Amino acid sequence: MAKGIWIIIEQSQAEIRNVSLELLSQGRILADKTGDPLVAVILGRNITELAGKVAAYGADKVILVDDEKLTDYTTGAYTSVLNKLIRKEEPQAVLLGNTAVGKDLAPRLAQRLGVGMASDCTGMEFDEESFLTFRRPIYGGKAFAQVVANARPVLATIRPNTFPIALPNALHQAEVINEMAEIDSEDLRAVVKEIALAASQRPELIEANVIISGGRGMKGPENYCILESCADMIGAAVGASRAAVDAGWIEQKFQVGQTGKTVSPTLYIACGISGAIQHLAGMGTSKVIVAINKDPEANIFNLADYGIVGDLFEILPLLTEEFKKLG
């Protein structure tokens, strides 16, 4: 019995996050294999306009839960609403992005439902019995586990930048259903008092297509502007190795690696990063890796697709200029 593949859409200020579009695109491919309807679920405030957009990315049905109490994401309220919807509609799979919201919401929801969950997946496919199986990195990407749920529904969070986003089709229509937000009072014990978003115009690290990271070779906090100029020239995010973070040169939120963020961009440029195993764990699934390092023996060259042995303080500004010329 095909009861649907659900995508929990992440949105803020009327914008849908790229990872949600990835999930809709891949969800469409999966749904076509089993005849499941692809259902987009959107929680929030003033979200009606988003229905058309998710339809264009392949949703057959859109469930909207528009309520003031859902304006900002909170663990409890979102769990309460989704738990009831999932119990009522019985989808076979519920997919979320492996984002701050997904990482917080999916485990809580899985426990409430008493079901299994696969975290931070980098692949999914159906097995012979039409159970979704997931490929997920473990030990920081040093190994992979192929996992399957023993019952339905299964929940999963998918790593951003795993699947391509399909071209939208404005003609694709979806049935739109409005549901009431039913929130248990015991799920309202945490209140968001304040949200402080960084002023940066750069893309979010975990979703960025291009990342330029600096490590010990940056030599000091004052030199990150060289990296930032280069990043801004090509719309890249800025990252860092643990060495640079622990030295206090850059905030911890920029750290890529086993004890930082796990990223999977199209292009990762490592500057002055030696390539410790913990760092490689956080960026090893990048599609193209470039290394710039003074030390020709640096481990990073053993996996970089392109390498320049040289002084990053000399090369990065030149590279920024070259990117500028390319336009």
Added chain:
Amino acid sequence: MDIVVCLKQTFDTEAKIVLDSSGKIDSTGVNLVMNPYDEFAVEEALKLREKFGGQVTLVSMGGERVTESLRTALAMGCDEAILIQDPALESPDEWVTAEVLAKAVSQIPYDIILAGRIAVDDGSGQVAIRLADALKIPSVNCILKLETADGKAEVTREIDGGTELIEVSLPAVLTTQKGLNIPRYPSMMGIMKAKKKEIKRLTLADLGMSAADLPRKMSIMKFNLPSPRKGGMKISGEAADAAKELARILREEAKVI
């Protein structure tokens, strides 16, 4: 204030992962450590106790070697340690672990439960949040700052692109992120004291549970290792030429910018 810290022992992050002859992760000869994110949980618990008094109880699940990490945390200053050990818990999934921990924790007084936001081995980041739901208490994930007063906590947590300030009623589960504090090293006296402390062992039967109550929700079909990446092309020449060539390759050949 009574605090419970959920602690997991993991492979050292330096460890190279190999599979054994049956295709499972081979732990032979691997150095085991306290999950790095749990160190922040232990430190925060000790700071809370220093401020408000109370007890810090460690709870862990796993084999005999877990006692090494528990002793480390005791040496840092924690008061008590509980190790849940049972042959039926050989390879639990996140749901099983959360159910068992919930049963164990519900027998201890607690105002705050702390745990690392993720374990660096399976990288699931599920158990602590599931535990909160099993105990029917709120949870805040990925915290960077914690202030408590009057049965409430004000918590700063990391979100994508910034931070969020949350007020949460206690008791609650809080998961710890790097940046919250700097974990202390165990003192020599702490190490001596920890050696004498008893680690309380509990089986499923002690918790009034049986293996039949705990069917896994997820199965692992297989493990595999990533195909190793190979070093590619080194671009040589003068810096200006190399930079120009790299930009050209990224645009024209790799087509990534």
